[in-house]
Amino acid sequence: MNQEPSLRLKVGLAEMLRGGVIMDVVTARQAEIAQAAGAVAVMALERVPSDIRAQGGVARMASIGVIEEIMKAVSIPVMAKVRIGHFVEAQILQELGVDFVDESEVLTPADDKLHINKFEFTVPFVCGARNLGEALRRISEGAAMIRTKGEAGSGNIVEAVRHMRSMQSELRKLSSLGEEELVNQAKELGASYELVRLVAKQGKLPVPNFAAGGVATPADAALMMQLGAESVFVGSGIFKSSDPEKRARAIVQATTHYNDPKSVLECSRELGEAMPGLEMSTLKEHEKLQNRGW
Amino acid sequence: MKIGILALQGDFRSHAERLAKFGADTLLIKKAGELSAVDGLVLPGGESTALLTLLTPELKEGLAEKVRAGLPVFATCAGLILIAQSVRNPEQESLGLLDVEVTRNAYGRQVDSFISEELKVHNRPPLFTEPAHADNQHEKLEGVFIRAPKITHCGAGVNTIVSLKNDPVLVRQDNILAGTFHPELSDRCELVYKIFFGLVEKSVACHKAANLPPI
Numbered sequence: 001m002n003q004e005p006s007l008r009l010k011v012g013l014a015e016m017l018r019g020g021v022i023m024d025v026v027t028a029r030q031a032e033i034a035q036a037a038g039a040v041a042v043m044a045l046e047r048v049p050s051d052i053r054a055q056g057g058v059a060r061m062a063s064i065g066v067i068e069e070i071m072k073a074v075s076i077p078v079m080a081k082v083r084i085g086h087f088v089e090a091q092i093l094q095e096l097g098v099d100f101v102d103e104s105e106v107l108t109p110a111d112d113k114l115h116i117n118k119f120e121f122t123v124p125f126v127c128g129a130r131n132l133g134e135a136l137r138r139i140s141e142g143a144a145m146i147r148t149k150g151e152a153g154s155g156n157i158v159e160a161v162r163h164m165r166s167m168q169s170e171l172r173k174l175s176s177l178g179e180e181e182l183v184n185q186a187k188e189l190g191a192s193y194e195l196v197r198l199v200a201k202q203g204k205l206p207v208p209n210f211a212a213g214g215v216a217t218p219a220d221a222a223l224m225m226q227l228g229a230e231s232v233f234v235g236s237g238i239f240k241s242s243d244p245e246k247r248a249r250a251i252v253q254a255t256t257h258y259n260d261p262k263s264v265l266e267c268s269r270e271l272g273e274a275m276p277g278l279e280m281s282t283l284k285e286h287e288k289l290q291n292r293g294w
Numbered sequence: 295m296k297i298g299i300l301a302l303q304g305d306f307r308s309h310a311e312r313l314a315k316f317g318a319d320t321l322l323i324k325k326a327g328e329l330s331a332v333d334g335l336v337l338p339g340g341e342s343t344a345l346l347t348l349l350t351p352e353l354k355e356g357l358a359e360k361v362r363a364g365l366p367v368f369a370t371c372a373g374l375i376l377i378a379q380s381v382r383n384p385e386q387e388s389l390g391l392l393d394v395e396v397t398r399n400a401y402g403r404q405v406d407s408f409i410s411e412e413l414k415v416h417n418r419p420p421l422f423t424e425p426a427h428a429d430n431q432h433e434k435l436e437g438v439f440i441r442a443p444k445i446t447h448c449g450a451g452v453n454t455i456v457s458l459k460n461d462p463v464l465v466r467q468d469n470i471l472a473g474t475f476h477p478e479l480s481d482r483c484e485l486v487y488k489i490f491f492g493l494v495e496k497s498v499a500c501h502k503a504a505n506l507p508p509i
Contacts, residue, residue, distance in 0.1 A: 005409050008409065008438065008479065009404075009407045009408070009409065009438070009440060012305075012407070012438055012440045012476060012479050013404050013407065013440050013441065015305040015307075015308055015479065016304055016305055016339050016340050016341065016371075016372075016440060016441075017340075017341070018303065018304060018305055018306070018307065018340070019301070019302065019303040019304065019306070019340075020303045020304075020340070020341065020344055035343055036343075036347075037347065038343070038344045038346075038347030038348060039344065040303060040340065040341040040344045041341070075343065075383070075384055075398060075399065076341050076343055076344070077341075077403075077404060077441065094405060097402075097403045097405055098403075099403055099404035099405075099441070100404065122405050123404065123405055124404065249347070252344070252347060252348070253348070256302050256303060256324065256348050257324060260324075
């Protein structure tokens with residue numbers, strides 16, 4: 001699976017981001033704050049997910065100016081989002097030199113059937129997934145990193161937990177299947193038999209699996225790490241809170257020391273107000289961003 | 295031998311897998327107290343700015359003290375940046391344990407990352423186990439360079455062990471081995487780990503012979 005040189009470099013960068021926090025930022029100043037707090041990468045956006053949700057309309061790739069300013073402001077990798085299936089937005093970002101592209105359900109999908117063929121790109125891609133089948137389909141298309149979708153901009157961790165648990169449980173189940181059952185399982189998952197067989201044998205995805213969608217506190221970050229996430233994306237959770245600088249530092253510390261309650265306690269003190277959260281039952285099915293992607 | 299791997303952030307897992315494959319016991323290290331239990335230490339790649347915020351003063355001091363006392367260290371990419379004498383692009387804090395100047399992201403951004411088979415091995419130190427057949431196949435290394443830094447100046451006590459087009463990419467200064475590429479991400483870098491194991495072996499033997507407690 002990891003034999004192709006280009007894919008090895010893509011997954012290699014994902015490996016470097018392990019155990020770290022990737023933060024959504026909308027200005028160069030926010031990017032500097034994120035870097036100083038210990039972020040391993042920033043996601044350059046025009047609006048954070050909670051604003052996209054509130055304002056509605058079509059959400060597209062951020063403007064070039066915003067991304068460029070952020071690239072100039074920091075020395076850590078810069079990621080940016082493209083609409084699902086919008087390979088031209090991805091071509092533009094690759095040309096611009098962003099370090100990672102997120103083919104994201106947070107933006108309005110451009111293709112209602114197909115995702116981007118990510119093997120055609122030099123730049124690595126991260127894609128969201130709610131379950132193992134979705135993760136394997138994205139990896140089959142060339143994704144170098146998977147993240148749970150969670151429910152972006154909700155400030156509610158419940159969906160990210162659901163997606164991570166579902167992926168881990170399906171991975172365990174897959175490992176217990178006999179050879180003759182794997183063909184049928186591949187059909188059910190909608191992924192290639194070769195990939196399903198490899199994952200069954202190794203008991204884990206061939207690319208890093210990060211958590212995203214609803215992380216708002218250091219405890220949320222530590223929770224996702226203990227559930228098996230290898231890094232954490234924080235979207236609206238930092239810059240929609242009352243003290244972004246402090247909260248950013250705290251989430252970085254909690255992600256590294258996730259297994260040490262004493263450390264997580266220490267960094268959870270006096271953080272001010274977290275972002276306001278959304279109760280899932282108040283969201284209609286069509287308002288859930290996680291349902292985007294095929 | 296027991297090798298500690300700094301596990302604050304970065305690709306510590308790939309290092310742990312390689313080290314285990316080549317026969318070492320490993321210990322993931324996040325706290326200063328854990329440093330006393332190891333014969334050698336790996337400082338993995340990751341993001342150097344993030345690592346700096348995660349290194350507590352105790353961990354920084356503990357690490358520097360051990361390295362100065364002779365603990366063998368193998369630093370890759372961000373790990374090298376962390377222990378360099380000085381850092382450019384941009385300038386940032388470093389521990390100053392290895393007498394080199396290093397420039398971050400010197401080859402460009404991720405789209406400029408590359409894999410090279412043109413690495414040249416120079417005066418390498420003795421290996422932990424010298425291969426039985428000197429067919430030189432094991433001396434052919436593959437270098438995985440990811441948003442890699444460049445060593446732009448070496449002090450007098452620093453020897454180049456591996457170079458790429460005249461740039462040093464693996465250097466040694468006494469008990470420190472440091473590289474700008476990622477041997478943990480390649481199947482053709484066993485030599486690099488064997489060089490490191492050689493340093494660890496020598497250090498353990500010296501301490502035993504002199505009846506000194508381990509570092």
